[in-house]
Amino acid sequence: MTEKTLGFDTLQVHAGTEPDPATGARQVPIYQTTAYVFRDADHAAKLFNLEEVGYIYSRLTNPTVAALQNRIAALEGGAGAICCSSGHAAQIMALFPLMAPGRNIVASTRLYGGTLTQFTQTFKRFGWTAKLVDFDDFDAVRAAIDEDTRAIFCESLANPTGAIMDLDALGEIAGNHGVPLVVDNTSATPYLCNPIRHGATLVVHSTTKYLTGNGTVMGGAIVDSGTFDWSASDKFPSLSEPEPAYHGLDFHETFGSLAFTFHGIAVGLRDLGMTMNPQAAHYTLLGIETLSLRMARHVQNAREIASWLDGDDRIESVTYSGLPASPYHDRMTRICPRGAGGLFTVALKDGYDACVEAVSKLKLFSHVANLGDTRSLVIHPASTTHRQLEEAEQIKAGAAPNVLRLSIGIEDANDLIADLDQALG
Missing domain, CATH: 3.90.1150.10 (Aspartate Aminotransferase, domain 1)
Known part of the structure; x- marks a missing residue:
């Protein structure tokens, strides 16, 4: 059996994890460590050059957090996932590789109040803007998209009303305009809604909410569908052009369907530092089991x-x-x-x-x-x-x-x- 053939109830318990190879521990251990010993200098160099996948420093990667990333990606049907410190951090990290000063997103008017404040106020400090539109008016959504638009953003189940967005229609609009549809799936969870099946490129979560389910820890996640062609236009240079910090590495050319995931870890977490701690990942893994x-x-x-x-x-x-x-x-x-x-x-x-x-x-x-x-x-x-x-x-x-x-x-x-x-x- 593969993860693609397993049912949701099985995936929520088993996906992305296996018994600890060192001890045989059946539950995912809490790897409470900041750093990891390299085998030798060559191994360290390969990790820092992104030539080999492994653990360097827990701001970037941690085995407990990685297990949670794998599980959430499996439940959402994504190619990969990045976990971070909160749902608001997940929103910033999702948009970070897509945006630049002068760029905008088209966002639903039906969003959590804190998200609206982040989009309309804090974004200004980055030189980003958000155009707020009634997402039940598809003509208005289309009309709001311009040459500087880099994403369409909505919640699958809107907070606070629980209104359901027509993700199929929004996914088609996004695809026709060559921009990703980013869907906050916090209120629905992958059990009730799978945005990627309806055309979403990226899915974000406040794992603080239903995924953990017990009000104990903060967290966020971004799931990468792996389906978007970042090189189809010149709109997304962070993913489709040489990255100076990695000696000219082109993320999309090098990592293909995992380009966004690798960028989120190697650049987003490295530079923004919105890291999820391993204890939060552990609590969230336990919550997802039920x-x-x-x-x-x-x-x-x-x-x-x-x-x-x-x-x-x-x-x-x-x-x-x-x-x-x-x-x-x-x-x-x-x-x-x-x-x-x-x-x-x-x-x-x-x-x-x-x-x-x-x-x-x-x-x-x-x-x-x-x-x-x-x-x-x-x-x-x-x-x-x-x-x-x-x-x-x-x-x-x-x-x-x-x-x-x-x-x-x-x-x-x-x-x-x-x-x-x-x-x-």
């Missing part, structure tokens, strides 16, 4: 709770894509056939103050700036994650003042419903 079991329960609970909320008189609207009346329900069967995830928003008829009061009354739902935990979580985006945005921008992002974001956990659904019922007053 990913399918957890996600199935998240979906089951979210569907039940969203249905209950949708029928309550105190509720103005519910955005869960798993509801038959959702405008994204038809996309779910094509893009996320196993379900619409555990994240959605609910708008309260009594507005901003009612949201603040409900958050303070909830007992099982934890009020935290996180999602994807086994525990159910709640936050009021307009006063927290999307606070930096103007009200009109909040509304565009699906985070209006009367909206709560719910991340449904794996507890008993009836207990969660009872908690919401008493908090809504």
